[in-house]
Amino acid sequence: MDAELMEIRQHMSQFPPFDALSEALLEDLAGHIEVRYFKTGSDILLLNADVDEFCYIRSGAVEVYRRQGDLYNRLGEGDIFGHFHLLRDHVVRFPARAIEDTLIYFIPDAVFQRLCDADEHFADFVELERPRLETAAEEQREANDMMVTRIRRLLSRAPVMVGVETSVQNAALKMSEDQASALLVTEPCSEDTQRCFHNGHEMCRIRGIMTNSDFRTRIVAQGLPAQTAIGDVVSRALISVQADVSIYEAMLAMLRNNVHHLPVLHRQRPLGIVHLSDIIRYETHSGLYLVSNIFSRLSVEGLARLAPDVRAAFVRMVREGANSQMIGTALSTIGRSFTRRLCELAEESLGPPPVPYAFMVNGSMARNEQGIVTDQDNALVLDNAFDPEEHDDYFRRLATFVSDGLDACGYTYCKGDIMATNARWRQPLDVWKGYFREWINEPTPETLLHSSIFFDLDSAYGEAGLVEQLQDLITEQAPRSSRFLAAMARNALNRTPPLGFFRTIVMEKDGKHNNSINLKRRGTAPMVDLIRIHALACGSSAQNTFERLDDIHQTRLLASGVSDKLRYAFEFLCMSRLRHQAIDIDKNRNPDNNIEPENVESSERHTLKDAFQVLSNAQKFLKFRYPMAGGQTERR
Amino acid sequence: MLPIRPRQKTVRDDWAAYMRARADAARDAAVKRYFATPLPSWDTPITDVPMAALDMETTGLDERRHAIVSLGVVPFTLARITPARRRYWVVKPPRTLFASSITHHHITHSEIAGAPDFDAIINELLSLIAGRIVVVHFRNIERPFLEAAVRARRGEGVMFPMIDTMSLEARLYRQTWWARFRRWLGRSPVSIRLNASRSRYHLPLYQGHHALVDALATAELLQAQVATHYRPETPLGDLWC
Numbered sequence: 026m027d028a029e030l031m032e033i034r035q036h037m038s039q040f041p042p043f044d045a046l047s048e049a050l051l052e053d054l055a056g057h058i059e060v061r062y063f064k065t066g067s068d069i070l071l072l073n074a075d076v077d078e079f080c081y082i083r084s085g086a087v088e089v090y091r092r093q094g095d096l097y098n099r100l101g102e103g104d105i106f107g108h109f110h111l112l113r114d115h116v117v118r119f120p121a122r123a124i125e126d127t128l129i130y131f132i133p134d135a136v137f138q139r140l141c142d143a144d145e146h147f148a149d150f151v152e153l154e155r156p157r158l159e160t161a162a163e164e165q166r167e168a169n170d171m172m173v174t175r176i177r178r179l180l181s182r183a184p185v186m187v188g189v190e191t192s193v194q195n196a197a198l199k200m201s202e203d204q205a206s207a208l209l210v211t212e213p214c215s216e217d218t219q220r221c222f223h224n225g226h227e228m229c230r231i232r233g234i235m236t237n238s239d240f241r242t243r244i245v246a247q248g249l250p251a252q253t254a255i256g257d258v259v260s261r262a263l264i265s266v267q268a269d270v271s272i273y274e275a276m277l278a279m280l281r282n283n284v285h286h287l288p289v290l291h292r293q294r295p296l297g298i299v300h301l302s303d304i305i306r307y308e309t310h311s312g313l314y315l316v317s318n319i320f321s322r323l324s325v326e327g328l329a330r331l332a333p334d335v336r337a338a339f340v341r342m343v344r345e346g347a348n349s350q351m352i353g354t355a356l357s358t359i360g361r362s363f364t365r366r367l368c369e370l371a372e373e374s375l376g377p378p379p380v381p382y383a384f385m386v387n388g389s390m391a392r393n394e395q396g397i398v399t400d401q402d403n404a405l406v407l408d409n410a411f412d413p414e415e416h417d418d419y420f421r422r423l424a425t426f427v428s429d430g431l432d433a434c435g436y437t438y439c440k441g442d443i444m445a446t447n448a449r450w451r452q453p454l455d456v457w458k459g460y461f462r463e464w465i466n467e468p469t470p471e472t473l474l475h476s477s478i479f480f481d482l483d484s485a486y487g488e489a490g491l492v493e494q495l496q497d498l499i500t501e502q503a504p505r506s507s508r509f510l511a512a513m514a515r516n517a518l519n520r521t522p523p524l525g526f527f528r529t530i531v532m533e534k535d536g537k538h539n540n541s542i543n544l545k546r547r548g549t550a551p552m553v554d555l556i557r558i559h560a561l562a563c564g565s566s567a568q569n570t571f572e573r574l575d576d577i578h579q580t581r582l583l584a585s586g587v588s589d590k591l592r593y594a595f596e597f598l599c600m601s602r603l604r605h606q607a608i609d610i611d612k613n614r615n616p617d618n619n620i621e622p623e624n625v626e627s628s629e630r631h632t633l634k635d636a637f638q639v640l641s642n643a644q645k646f647l648k649f650r651y652p653m654a655g656g657q658t659e660r661r
Numbered sequence: 662m663l664p665i666r667p668r669q670k671t672v673r674d675d676w677a678a679y680m681r682a683r684a685d686a687a688r689d690a691a692v693k694r695y696f697a698t699p700l701p702s703w704d705t706p707i708t709d710v711p712m713a714a715l716d717m718e719t720t721g722l723d724e725r726r727h728a729i730v731s732l733g734v735v736p737f738t739l740a741r742i743t744p745a746r747r748r749y750w751v752v753k754p755p756r757t758l759f760a761s762s763i764t765h766h767h768i769t770h771s772e773i774a775g776a777p778d779f780d781a782i783i784n785e786l787l788s789l790i791a792g793r794i795v796v797v798h799f800r801n802i803e804r805p806f807l808e809a810a811v812r813a814r815r816g817e818g819v820m821f822p823m824i825d826t827m828s829l830e831a832r833l834y835r836q837t838w839w840a841r842f843r844r845w846l847g848r849s850p851v852s853i854r855l856n857a858s859r860s861r862y863h864l865p866l867y868q869g870h871h872a873l874v875d876a877l878a879t880a881e882l883l884q885a886q887v888a889t890h891y892r893p894e895t896p897l898g899d900l901w902c
Contacts, residue, residue: 030744030747030873031868032867032868032874032877033744036865056744056745057745058744058745059741059742059743059744059745060737060741060742060744060877060880060881061740061741061742061884062862062864062881062884062885062888063888064885064888064889067888083865084863084864084865085863125863126862126863126864126885128864128865128881131741
């Protein structure tokens with residue numbers, strides 16, 4: 026190319042996907058663009074117009090809308106849009122408007138096709154956007170909906186259950202009466218509470234599931250008599266999910282195990298059976314790409330390459346007005362999916378585990394409150410049959426594999442070494458029970474720190490029952506130990522909201538982030554601590570802060586209206602933090618927990634102060650409620 | 662800052678009649694062809710006017726003592742600038758007068774040494790801008806230099822209507838009561854140079870002093886000016902001079 030168009034070529038060569046183009050292709054591209062200026066507020070692409078080119082933003086800012094007119098995306102210098110239309114039918118599906126004075130480079134379809142043909146990376150880049158756009162445009166609901174909505178929502182009725190002694194004929198009759206396409210077969214069970222539930226008459230457990238097609242293949246095709254006991258033919262390999270998993274996780278469980286019926290349990294009690302069609306009815310076929318991508322990756326490197334997608338998903342959720350609970354749940358689901366996939370990969374390379382285990386996640390991931398700036402807190406709960414001499418080598422290697430993998434995927438190592446790689450946090454269930462009893466009965470400053478991390482706990486992979494037993498132990502013992510609660514309360518008062526003497530906001534002065542407020546340290550974290558104590562005191566087993574507030578609200582622990590105030594304040598602090606992180610990512614800065622007052626609009630500043638005041642008042646109440654905490658003066 | 666000093670009256674009341682008369686009188690074939698190609702009339706809406714942004718680098722500011730070194734032309738309309746149809750020429754000044762003034766442009770001696778004389782590009786230049794309204798930023802360079810350079814080689818010069826983005830800026834920022842009030846207060850006047858003007862419309866900063874880049878920049882500026890202060894239906898006659 027003649028040197029004269031360097032201005033155009035130089036600019037485009039800095040931005041993806043053009044930054045990876047060969048010189049020859051870049052030259053072809055820069056030589057064929059057309060230019061137009063758009064005043065703020067003017068339309069660039071009109072819905073349903075014919076298009077034969079896509080757009081590159083040379084300067085300015087553009088908003089892209091969905092068909093219904095709501096915002097889909099906001100783009101700036103170096104971004105492209107409109108390429109999706111060229112991949113489909115050359116009709117504008119996503120209209121675009123300049124929201125600043127904007128200079129657009131138009132790239133003709135012929136050049137677009139040449140780039141797609143000649144450059145695989147370019148083709149990937151423009152096509153990967155496509156399923157996201159389809160999802161966004163063709164669904165009423167948000168793309169992340171399947172990730173945050175729990176599977177229990179799709180349950181319409183209790184499962185049909187019969188005992189193992191029932192004849193296959195009676196079982197078939199019951200299915201016909203109830204118009205069910207599957208039933209659960211139960212058997213009585215003795216003392217093994219870990220896998221049992223009470224069905225109203227007796228303790229029992231699920232032996233297996235019988236589906237319509239099982240009746241065909243296991244009974245009729247085999248020519249078995251009608252009086253055969255159903256327990257003799259039932260399929261024993263039971264694939265089930267907990268009621269709390271997302272619809273997406275449930276769908277993946279079905280796809281990975283090639284089953285169409287999925288019993289949904291709360292602990293061990295079956296709540297219902299979900300059929301694949303229920304999910305398909307709920308969600309159009311487009312689906313969500315991120316979580317399924319996680320489970321399709323074959324290596325740690327492959328997983329690590331998804332980290333930018335996680336950030337992009339996060340920024341999109343913030344932009345689209347998701348609340349903190351949705352975002353926290355979605356990011357936690359993604360984090361658990363990474364964890365789970367890494368466990369699977371570890372087992373693939375190390376072989377099956379010598380004893381059952383649960384990969385336990387703690388902290389924000391367990392609370393479903395994960396943000397984008399996060400480190401890993403995890404541990405291994407092993408079956409009591411664990412023998413350190415014989416088995417620890419396996420689990421140490423598994424823990425190292427998962428922990429290194431998480432780090433590669435953007436979940437940095439825990440500074441406090443609360444990870445399964447630490448031998449202390451890789452113990453059989455009985456040892457863990459001992460830990461928790463000791464922490465509750467003899468709290469010390471160190472164990473209190475552990476309590477605030479480990480008392481938020483959930484299973485990410487393996488035998489969930491192992492972790493559930495620890496949850497039960499906490500729910501049962503913590504409310505009884507007023508000494509423990511008081512010590513926790515004292516601890517929770519160590520971090521105060523940044524309210525100054527005259528209720529003005531006080532900045533952190535820690536050198537690195539001068540004139541900023543750490544919203545996590547001074548806001549959300551003390552709030553989580555405080556609410557956890559009240560929740561423990563009233564025997565709540567909830568892990569999520571909002572759910573804990575619901576449980577607290579059921580009791581008369583707090584004055585009327587206080588839990589609502591805490592909820593609003595917590596939501597506001599969380600969203601402020603998430604919004605600022607999204608802005609950081611947008612501006613190519615490393616997201617952190619700090620907000621700078623100059624970036625806070627004055628209306629937000631006032632609300633922030635109000636939120637901190639709610640926290641401050643709640644801390645005063647905590648001090649009053651647990652007088653042992655009174656010895657400590659509130660630090661400012 | 663370039664001195665703004667109109668040295669000749671360049672505004673024609675009836676460009677169409679002038680063009681016809683020149684077509685009849687012209688002896689040089691290329692010049693005749695140029696004037697015989699009709700231009701859009703003064704009442705054509707600007708949105709329908711085919712245009713060509715033109716910029717040149719010279720060895721100095723006086724067409725009698727200095728010469729053209731390079732030219733860039735970018736055809737465009739209000740809807741689209743088409744760099745694919747751009748033309749750019751480096752030409753050799755007739756006299757060895759560029760040694761002292763090489764700082765005005767970025768063109769190297771060796772480039773100029775190998776370049777043709779301006780005469781070699783006249784035919785192509787005129788056929789490229791025929792039927793199009795030429796858009797420049799500060800016509801008091803382009804217009805006299807083109808006139809003098811063509812006259813020196815073909816015996817007759819070229820004059821044609823132009824849209825001058827600098828004078829459009831001057832109308833907005835130099836000739837209003839507000840601008841006079843500012844001057845009365847002793848404030849320095851708003852800059853109407855190319856990059857300063859572009860920044861008022863949030864157009865990106867380009868590396869200046871390349872005839873083709875400046876031509877592109879001028880085309881973008883006109884689109885921005887019309888989008889901001891005029892309408893697509895604004896008649897051409899309101900803008901040209």
